[in-house]
Structure formats: C-alpha cells, structure tokens
Amino acid sequence: MSTDPQTPTRDTSIADGVETPLQTPASIAADPATKAARPAVTGTGHEVTLKNVKSFYGDNMAVKGVDLEYRANQVTAMIGPSGCGKSTLLRSINRMHEEIPGARVEGEILLDGVDINATGTDVVAIRRMIGMVFQRPNPFPTMSIRENVAAGLKFNKVKDVDHDERVEWALRGAGLWDEVKDRLNAPGVGLSGGQQQRLCIARTIAIKPDVILMDEPCSALDPIATLKVEELIQELKQEFTIVLVTHNMQQAARVGDRTAFMYLGDLVEVDETSKIFTNPSDTRTEEYVSGKFS
Amino acid sequence: MESSTVKAPTDAGARLRDHLARTKTGSWLDPWVKGALTALAGLIFVLLAYFLIKLFVEARPVFAAYGVLDFVFKVDWLPSQDTYGAGALVAGTVITSIVALIIGVPVAVATALFVTELAPVKLRGLISGTLELLAAVPSVVYGLWGFLFLAPKIKGIEQWFADTFSFIPFIGGEVSAANYFITGLILAIMIIPIVSAISREVMATVPADQKEAALALGATRWEMIRSTVLPYSRAGIVGGSMLGLGRALGETIAVAILIGGATSGVGDSLFSQGSTLASVIALEFQEATASPEHRAALIGAGLLLFAVTLVINAVARGYISRAESRLVRAEKDAKKAAAASAAGEAPKGPSLMSRVPRPHLPELVTSLSGRKRVDSIARGSVGFLTGVALLPLVALLAFLVIRGGGAISWDFFTTDPTGAAGAVSNANRFLGGDAAASTAGQDLGGIRSAIVGSLEVVGLAAVVVVPIGIAVAVYLVEYGQGTWFGGFVRYLVDVMTGVPSVVFGLFVYISLVVSQVGGVPFAGWKASVALGLLMLPIVINSSLPVLRLVPSALREAALALGVPRWKVILRIVLPTALPGLVTGALLAIARAAGETAPIIFTAGVATALVGDPNGPLNTLPAQIYADVTASSSAQHDRAWGAALTLVVLILLLSLVARLAQRRSRIS
Ligand SMILES: Nc1ncnc2c1ncn2[C@@H]1O[C@H](COP(=O)(O)OP(=O)(O)OP(=O)(O)O)[C@@H](O)[C@H]1O
Ligand SMILES: [Mg+2]
Numbered sequence: 002m003s004t005d006p007q008t009p010t011r012d013t014s015i016a017d018g019v020e021t022p023l024q025t026p027a028s029i030a031a032d033p034a035t036k037a038a039r040p041a042v043t044g045t046g047h048e049v050t051l052k053n054v055k056s057f058y059g060d061n062m063a064v065k066g067v068d069l070e071y072r073a074n075q076v077t078a079m080i081g082p083s084g085c086g087k088s089t090l091l092r093s094i095n096r097m098h099e100e101i102p103g104a105r106v107e108g109e110i111l112l113d114g115v116d117i118n119a120t121g122t123d124v125v126a127i128r129r130m131i132g133m134v135f136q137r138p139n140p141f142p143t144m145s146i147r148e149n150v151a152a153g154l155k156f157n158k159v160k161d162v163d164h165d166e167r168v169e170w171a172l173r174g175a176g177l178w179d180e181v182k183d184r185l186n187a188p189g190v191g192l193s194g195g196q197q198q199r200l201c202i203a204r205t206i207a208i209k210p211d212v213i214l215m216d217e218p219c220s221a222l223d224p225i226a227t228l229k230v231e232e233l234i235q236e237l238k239q240e241f242t243i244v245l246v247t248h249n250m251q252q253a254a255r256v257g258d259r260t261a262f263m264y265l266g267d268l269v270e271v272d273e274t275s276k277i278f279t280n281p282s283d284t285r286t287e288e289y290v291s292g293k294f295s
Numbered sequence: 296m297e298s299s300t301v302k303a304p305t306d307a308g309a310r311l312r313d314h315l316a317r318t319k320t321g322s323w324l325d326p327w328v329k330g331a332l333t334a335l336a337g338l339i340f341v342l343l344a345y346f347l348i349k350l351f352v353e354a355r356p357v358f359a360a361y362g363v364l365d366f367v368f369k370v371d372w373l374p375s376q377d378t379y380g381a382g383a384l385v386a387g388t389v390i391t392s393i394v395a396l397i398i399g400v401p402v403a404v405a406t407a408l409f410v411t412e413l414a415p416v417k418l419r420g421l422i423s424g425t426l427e428l429l430a431a432v433p434s435v436v437y438g439l440w441g442f443l444f445l446a447p448k449i450k451g452i453e454q455w456f457a458d459t460f461s462f463i464p465f466i467g468g469e470v471s472a473a474n475y476f477i478t479g480l481i482l483a484i485m486i487i488p489i490v491s492a493i494s495r496e497v498m499a500t501v502p503a504d505q506k507e508a509a510l511a512l513g514a515t516r517w518e519m520i521r522s523t524v525l526p527y528s529r530a531g532i533v534g535g536s537m538l539g540l541g542r543a544l545g546e547t548i549a550v551a552i553l554i555g556g557a558t559s560g561v562g563d564s565l566f567s568q569g570s571t572l573a574s575v576i577a578l579e580f581q582e583a584t585a586s587p588e589h590r591a592a593l594i595g596a597g598l599l600l601f602a603v604t605l606v607i608n609a610v611a612r613g614y615i616s617r618a619e620s621r622l623v624r625a626e627k628d629a630k631k632a633a634a635a636s637a638a639g640e641a642p643k644g645p646s647l648m649s650r651v652p653r654p655h656l657p658e659l660v661t662s663l664s665g666r667k668r669v670d671s672i673a674r675g676s677v678g679f680l681t682g683v684a685l686l687p688l689v690a691l692l693a694f695l696v697i698r699g700g701g702a703i704s705w706d707f708f709t710t711d712p713t714g715a716a717g718a719v720s721n722a723n724r725f726l727g728g729d730a731a732a733s734t735a736g737q738d739l740g741g742i743r744s745a746i747v748g749s750l751e752v753v754g755l756a757a758v759v760v761v762p763i764g765i766a767v768a769v770y771l772v773e774y775g776q777g778t779w780f781g782g783f784v785r786y787l788v789d790v791m792t793g794v795p796s797v798v799f800g801l802f803v804y805i806s807l808v809v810s811q812v813g814g815v816p817f818a819g820w821k822a823s824v825a826l827g828l829l830m831l832p833i834v835i836n837s838s839l840p841v842l843r844l845v846p847s848a849l850r851e852a853a854l855a856l857g858v859p860r861w862k863v864i865l866r867i868v869l870p871t872a873l874p875g876l877v878t879g880a881l882l883a884i885a886r887a888a889g890e891t892a893p894i895i896f897t898a899g900v901a902t903a904l905v906g907d908p909n910g911p912l913n914t915l916p917a918q919i920y921a922d923v924t925a926s927s928s929a930q931h932d933r934a935w936g937a938a939l940t941l942v943v944l945i946l947l948l949s950l951v952a953r954l955a956q957r958r959s960r961i962s
Contacts (some may be wrong), residue, residue: 143870153858
C-alpha cells in the first residue's frame with residue numbers, strides 16, 4: 002500500500018458523452034470517444050478469479066456455479082434481472098455473505114491466486130483487501146465527516162499513514178473534498194444523499210483495498226450525483242479493481258470495461274462491454290440488453 | 296466466455312500471503328466475545344433456575360405438611376399456632392385486585408378515550424404527561440398518602456356506604472380504618488397510568504379512515520367510539536388491564552401499610568382488615584426468622600404469588616401481541632388493496648366501506664335529539680372520569696409539596712435520623728403506638744443517611760446490572776437472533792419481568808441474609824442484589840428495541856471495512872444506540888430507587904450514616920415506610936419530607952432519561 006496522497010485527475014469527457022441525448026447502451030459502448038476516455042492501464046492491480054462459485058441461503062442456491070475473472074484495473078459491470086444473484090455473488094467475494102445466518106459459499110474465490118475461503122484465512126483481513134460500497138449510503142451517524150472517512154484506519158489501528166492526509170486523499174478521490182473541506186467536523190449524516198454516497202466511497206478507498214465491490218451505488222442518487230460517481234469509478238480503476246453491480250444499462254455501457262450478464266443464478270456470459278451490448282453471444286443477453294426481457 | 300488468463304500468481308500471491316500473515320486484525324477476539332456474551336445470557340438461566348429451586352426447596356416443608364391445595368385454600372394462617380393455610384391471603388389478594396380493576400379500568404379507559412378522541416389537542420399532552428408522572432411515584436408514597444390522608448378522609452363515606460348497602464353480601468358492619476376497599480382504591484390509582492398508557496397506544500392505532508367512515512355514515516362522536524374505537528382496541532385494553540392486574544397482585548408496601556394485616560380469616564366485609572400474599576410476606580418475614588415453618592409458609596406464599604403473576608402476565612402479553620398483530624395485518628391488507636387498485640384491479644370481495652363495522656345505532660333512542668343527548672352524556676362522563684383520575688394526582692402532589700416542603704430544611708438533609716427510624720421493628724407496629732412514646736419531644740433529625748444509603752444501594756446495583764443487562768441485550772440482538780437459545784433467554788427475561796419485587800426480596804433474604812453471607816445478616820449490598828434482579832429484565836427489555844433500531848446497514852458497512860465484529864459492536868452499535876440505552880438504564884434506576892419491599896428484607900435497620908455497604912444501611916423508602924406507620928406526627932412529617940425528596944430524585948432521573956431519548960440519532 003502506498004502512502005503518498007495522490008489525487009486522481011478528473012476528466013470530463015464522460016460527462017460530455019452523457020449529455021448527448023438519445024443514447025442507447027449499444028451506442029455508448031460502441032462510441033470510440035468513450036473508449037478513448039479510458040486511460041491506459043498499467044498492470045499494477047489485483048485480480049479476482051471465481052471458480053465454480055455457489056452461494057446458498059440455507060438450502061436455496063442463489064448463485065449456481067459461476068466462473069468469472071475480474072481483471073486487474075478494470076471495471077467489470079454486473080447486470081441481470083432482479084433476484085438473479087448479483088448481490089449475493091458480490092457479497093460472497095468479500096465474505097459478507099457468511100454474516101447471514103445459514104448462508105454459505107462453495108467453490109473457489111481467488112484473490113491474486115490465493116483462496117480467500119481457505120481455512121485459517123482471517124475474514125477481517127480479507128475484507129480490508131476487498132472493500133464494498135452499498136446500495137444505500139450508510140455513513141456512521143455518530144461520526145463527523147472526517148471520522149467517517151478515517152473510520153477504517155482508526156478501527157484497524159493503521160499507524161504508518163497520516164490520517165489527515167489520507168482523509169484528504171480519499172475525499173479528493175471521491176470528488177467530495179471541495180464540498181466538505183470547510184466542515185470536516187460536521188456530522189456525516191448532514192450531507193445530501195449523493196454526497197453521503199461519495200463519503201461512503203471515500204470511506205472505502207481510504208483503507209486502500211485491492212478490490213472495490215459496488216452494489217448499485219447510484220440507485221439512490223439523482224442523475225448529477227450519479228454522473229459524479231461514474232467519473233469517480235473511472236478514475237478509481239487506475240488503482241483498484243472494480244466490480245460494479247448496476248440495473249442501469251447505460252451506466253454499465255459507460256463505465257464497464259467488461260460486462261457480465263447473470264440470469265437466475267447463472268453467469269450467462271461475460272465479455273468486452275461493447276460486445277455485450279452490440280453483439281452478444283447468447284440470445285438471453287441480447288433480449289435483456291435490448292429491453293425485450295420480461 | 297473467454298479463457299481465463301490467470302497471470303502467474305507468484306509475486307502477487309506471495310505478497311498477499313505475506314500480508315495476510317502479518318496483519319493483526321483483532322478478529323481472534325471475536326469467538327471470545329461471543330462466548331462471553333453467550334455466557335452472560337446463560338447466567339440469566341442459571342439465576343432464574345437457582346431462584347426457583349431455592350424457593351421450592353425452602354417452601355417444601357409447608358407443601359409437604361399441608362398439600363398444595365390445602366395450603367392454597369385453607370383459611371387458617373395462624374403463626375402463633377404454627378398453622379399455615381393461605382386461603383385468607385389468596386382471598387385478600389383477589390378481593391383487593393378486583394376492587395382495583397373495577398375502579399381503575401373504567402377510569403383508565405375513559406382517560407385514554409378522552410386523550411385520544413375528545414380532548415382539545417393542547418390538553419392531550421398535559422393529561423398524558425400527568426398520568427406518566429403518576430406512574431413515576433413510588434408505591435411507598437402512595438401508601439403514605441393513602442394511610443395518612445385518604446383513609447381518614449373517606450372513612451365516613453365508607454361507613455355510610457356500608458350502612459346503606461348492607462343488604463348486599465360482603466358489605467356492611469363496622470368499617471375498619473385499614474381495609475380491603477381502601478387498599479383496592481389505592482391499587483386502582485396505581486394501575487390507572489399503566490392501563491391508560493397501553494389503551495392509549497392501542498386507540499391511537501385505530502385507522503382514521505374507519506373512524507371517518509363511521510362519522511360519514513352519520514354517527515355521533517360517541518357512536519363512532521362505540522362502533523369503531525372500542526371494538527378495535529378491545530384486545531389491547533384487556534391486555535393492559537391484565538398487566539395492571541399483575542402489578543396489583545404483586546404490590547406489597549402500599550398494601551402492607553393499608554390492609555391491616557389480619558390473617559386468621561377473610562373478615563365479614565369489604566371494609567374489614569385482611570392480608571394479601573404480598574403483604575403478609577412483608578409484615579411477617581422478620582418474626583419468621585425464629586420459626587422455620589413460618590418461613591417456609593411465607594416462601595410458599597411468595598411462590599404462589601409468582602405463579603399467579605406469571606400466568607396473568609403471559610395472558611396479558613398474548614392479548615397485547617394479538618392487538619399488535621391485528622394492526623400489522625390491517626396494514627398489510629391496506630397495502631395489498633392499494634397495490635391492487637394501483638394495478639387497476641377492482642377490489643375483490645366486500646368493498647372497503649362495507650368492511651367498516653356499521654355503527655349499530657341504539658334503538659331506544661332513535662330521535663336525533665335523543666342521540667345527541669346520549670352523545671353529550673357519554674362524552675361528559677368520559678371527561679368526568681378523566682377528572683377523577685387526575686384528582687388523586689393533584690391531591691397527592693399538593694400534599695407532597697405542602698407537607699413535605701414544610702418538613703424540608705437545610706438540617707433535614709444534613710443530619711441523620713434518630714429514634715425508631717429506619718426500623719422495621721415488628722409486624723404489629725401498625726397497631727401499637729410504642730414509637731410515639733420514645734420519640735415524643737425528641738429531635739428527630741433529618742434524612743441524610745437515608746439519601747446517602749439510597750444512592751449507595753441503587754448506585755451499586757446500577758453499576759453492576761446496567762452493563763450486564765446491556766450485554767445480554769447485545770447478545771440477543773447480535774448473536775441470538777433466530778437461535779433457540781436466544782428465544783429461550785428472551786422468554787426467561789419475560790418471566791423475570793413478571794416476578795413481583797417482594798419475591799426477589801424474599802429470595803435474597805433466604806439466600807444471602809439468613810445464611811449471613813459476608814459475615815453479617817443484613818447488608819446494603821444485599822439490597823443492591825435484590826434491586827439488581829429487579830432491574831436486570833427492565834434494562835434488557837428497554838435495550839432490545841434500541842439495539843434493534845441500529846440499522847444493519849451500519850454493521851455491514853463497518854464489517855466491510857474490515858472491522859472485527861466485537862469492534863463493530865463496541866464502536867458502531869453501542870455509540871449509535873447510546874441515548875436510548877441511557878434512557879432505558881435511567882428508567883430502570885428510577886424504578887429501583889422507589890422500591891421498598893426488596894430493601895426492607897435485605898438492608899436491615901440503620902439510622903446512622905454508614906459508608907460500608909457490607910452492613911445495615913438506611914434508605915429513603917425504608918425510612919418512609921418506618922415513619923409512615925409510627926403514630927407521632929413529627930415522624931409523619933419526616934416521612935413526607937423524605938417522600939418529596941424521593942419523588943423529586945425519581946422525577947429528575949426520568950427527566951434526564953427523556954432528554955437523553957430526545958438526543959437519539961436514530962429515528
Ligand atoms: N437474506 C436472504 N435470505 C434468503 N434468500 C435470499 C436472501 N437474500 C437474497 N435471497 C435470495 O437470493 C436470490 C438472489 O438475490 P440477490 O439479492 O442476490 O439478487 P440481486 O440480483 O441482487 O437482485 P436485485 O437486482 O433486486 O438487487 C433471490 O432469489 C433472493 O430471493
Ligand atoms: Mg441486489
């Protein structure tokens with residue numbers, strides 16, 4: 002983990018792309034401008050490989066054997082109809098799934114080739130390396146903005162980094178710094194919904210995990226806040242490997258390097274985003290991305 | 296799907312393995328914390344099991360000698376002849392409780408109706424606040440007020456009533472100063488706040504559209520109440536009344552002061568002296584030290600009382616949860632109907648309107664003016680009964696402030712009591728007047744030792760029990776949810792809530808006082824144990840909903856940050872729930888501070904200021920109890936002063952609790 006507070010650079014081409022009316026996911030995904038906006042990536046990141054992952058709630062199998070590779074420094078978008086197991090799969094990857102009584106996971110989940118479910122592996126250490134952003138913003142109500150961002154560092158007793166510097170780095174990274182720098186000691190719950198979500202993203206990246214899982218991070222946000230978060234995701238992938246669950250096809254097309262389509266607990270297909278939205282291999286994918294799906 | 300191109304994991308994997316090996320996460324503590332919390336929850340079981348076994352073992356001789364049925368129904372409780380049939384006590388308990396219900400429930404329901412349906416909005420908060428104030432007054436103060444003020448005042452009325460209605464069985468004859476009726480009356484005043492609060496809650500949930508539908512059909516306000524509000528909230532009212540009954544059955548000190556203490560027979564009228572299961576324990580436990588059989592009989596009475604309250608409370612909870620589940624069902628139905636109509640479906644089955652119970656109009660009064668008259672009479676009576684409920688409070692507060700305020704001075708707080716104070720000398724001191732002789736003309740001193748002792752006893756109990764109670768609640772919410780053990784502990788806590796405080800006092804008396812644990816029989820810390828047993832279920836029950844209110848999203852957020860579970864509880868769950876936890880703890884402390892029965896069994900007799908809790912300690916409730924029943928008016932004044940002090944302390948605690956609640960960050 003590097004400790005230098007670096008500020009991810011902003012770029013606005015994605016925002017410009019969105020402002021153009023009448024865009025379909027396919028046109029977004031095929032648009033060379035969107036592609037060009039994606040910075041070239043050097044392979045310093047971490048990757049997650051799923052091998053025949055099955056997740057259960059009691060006897061009910063919600064994820065039915067998924068093989069999938071989340072590539073380093075890429076955004077993998079996960080799409081699929083409600084109830085198909087996206088959240089369950091995501092929560093299996095950082096072992097939050099096992100917090101639910103009766104829930105268990107089978108198969109292998111490898112982080113840089115190391116099985117995170119191997120006996121003797123500390124679940125808490127795994128979660129520090131695989132961070133998560135939730136659907137609804139959930140800042141800690143007893144804490145200020147600063148304390149919220151530093152919560153992971155403080156609870157984990159991280160001493161070799163300057164907390165204030167890291168807080169600033171994370172807030173800048175989350176695109177929130179300018180809005181809150183004058184009131185870092187104000188309560189975190191006093192922010193607007195979109196700001197709260199970016200605060201939660203800052204909280205997650207402040208401990209510099211290897212991988213960030215995002216479960217519909219924009220579903221509670223308005224379009225402008227959504228846009229900010231999308232920009233942010235694009236920048237974060239330079240340092241992190243990102244998995245993004247979304248119901249918003251345009252969003253998947255805009256930010257996903259690769260897109261995975263899940264249906265009824267199965268992974269139907271995963272491919273380059275442009276391919277998924279323009280020329281998918283499976284008819285179910287085609288029906289789903291073209292909105293013919295019921 | 297593409298073939299996976301896993302890069303040689305050597306460097307990254309090695310780094311990760313190395314990292315995993317080196318990070319200290321603190322998660323090794325998790326199983327220990329879980330184990331410790333589970334053990335604490337298990338402690339409830341051990342405690343309750345020991346409590347029951349101890350009582351059974353100690354009471355066995357009396358059950359063996361008489362048989363359970365004879366013990367319960369035979370009317371010959373004569374300690375001097377060593378015969379113990381508890382029939383008269385059972386009868387006394389039943390009679391006083393029935394009187395309390397007959398008087399208390401209608402008044403309580405009327406106040407609830409008045410507050411929810413009829414009173415102007417401004418008045419509502421005032422009335423319900425006043426009633427809550429009534430609930431905070433400790434029972435010894437009710438006893439004091441009933442004995443010194445109410446009983447002499449209404450004796451004439453009682454006598455007139457007895458003479459006029461002497462043709463009714465069990466009414467008539469000579470009216471005794473202490474009797475069943477006055478006891479039941481005070482009990483009624485004590486249960487009104489409870490019954491009223493629960494009725495109010497239930498009535499507030501009657502759907503507005505049902506009420507409006509009735510009014511729209513042309514019903515008067517009273518007809519609307521009769522046809523929708525009352526039927527809808529019946530289960531809740533019954534449940535609340537049963538809870539009030541449970542309280543009346545177990546009430547000890549007020550009854551001990553007011554009922555006279557006769558045990559040989561039931562007496563010939565409602566206005567004769569008697570005893571209840573609870574009062575006899577308080578009045579006779581000390582003379583029973585000499586006779587093991589007498590003690591066994593008292594413990595038998597305690598067990599009987601416990602069994603009865605257990606059943607009553609279980610039934611009450613059944614009714615209340617039925618009322619609540621009906622509400623949930625109604626909400627679900629409404630949602631379904633809304634969803635159906637949103638989906639463009641015509642509502643199936645009977646239409647919404649026809650599901651509203653039609654006000655069946657009274658047939659005798661068919662003219663509109665007649666119905667209006669009935670309406671105003673009914674509304675008038677509801678308002679009148681509300682006034683009746685508030686009257687005792689006003690009288691009690693006025694008396695407290697006037698008489699208590701008169702007794703209070705700087706010296707009152709800075710000197711210790713002298714004379715026969717703080718003593719529970721013997722059972723018959725209500726009848727004899729020996730205290731008067733010894734204290735006449737003497738400076739009685741103040742109540743310093745009582746205040747300090749109360750703080751000591753209650754503080755000790757709180758310091759130990761509040762953390763344990765919160766820990767058990769944490770176990771139930773964080774680990775025990777959905778497990779059989781969690782459900783079991785939850786049930787035990789409910790059982791514990793229903794144990795009358797006098798039975799806890801008796802339990803500590805036989806297990807710690809008689810056996811002289813710590814080298815002395817009576818000790819302040821033993822009173823703390825008794826109060827602690829009483830507080831434990833209250834703390835747990837008030838913490839549970841607060842902890843449940845902490846959104847699980849916060850727990851997940853912290854867990855996902857790589858925070859071990861125990862730290863999530865310590866740093867996220869508890870701080871978020873803190874205001875509510877403080878409120879619950881303070882209310883439990885306020886409740887314990889006013890308890891008298893468990894203290895007189897355990898803290899013993901003292902007047903001087905003592906710091907050491909391993910020895911007899913004076914307390915405010917014990918001081919009041921001792922002074923009330925002395926016949927010197929100077930001691931009565933001291934009792935009033937002490938009562939005012941106690942009530943002010945308790946109200947302060949409740950006030951702080953309210954403020955804490957207001958600071959709560961979870962909606
Ligand atoms: N706590 C739970 N207990 C039991 N079953 C669950 C639980 N949570 C989810 N499921 C089941 O697992 C399946 C997958 O649910 P999941 O939440 O992963 O879907 P999803 O793809 O995230 O849906 P959405 O897009 O609506 O968020 C569903 O059939 C659901 O009923
Ligand atoms: Mg989901």
